Amino acid sequence: MTLDRPRLVLRRPRLVDVPALFAFLGDAGTMRHTHADASLWTCRRRIAVHEWHRRRNSYAAWNIVIKADGQIIDWGGLYDDPFVRGWGNRFGMEP
Secondary structure, three states: OEEEOOOEEEEOOOHHHHHHHHHHHOOOOOOOOOOOOOOHHHHHHHHHHHHHHHHHHOOOOEEEEEOOOOOEEEEEOOOOOOOOOOOOOOOOOOO
């Protein structure tokens, strides 16, 4: 499933997207308010686990892609972070 807008596309991340995602998910400055992946392997694992959660829960993070050139400019959305218990829950509690 994708969400197609005039200039952007929201779509599920794929493992082939990991190098483009790691460009910002692995940057400590960019990700200073959340996590920063230490390697391509940890970024790949993060994407794979989130996609497993999508299949189980029917929701997870999305790639935000510029339609004109296919560049991934962000990754996010409404989701529970399987690596940080309570992340995304303003009370920090499990549902």
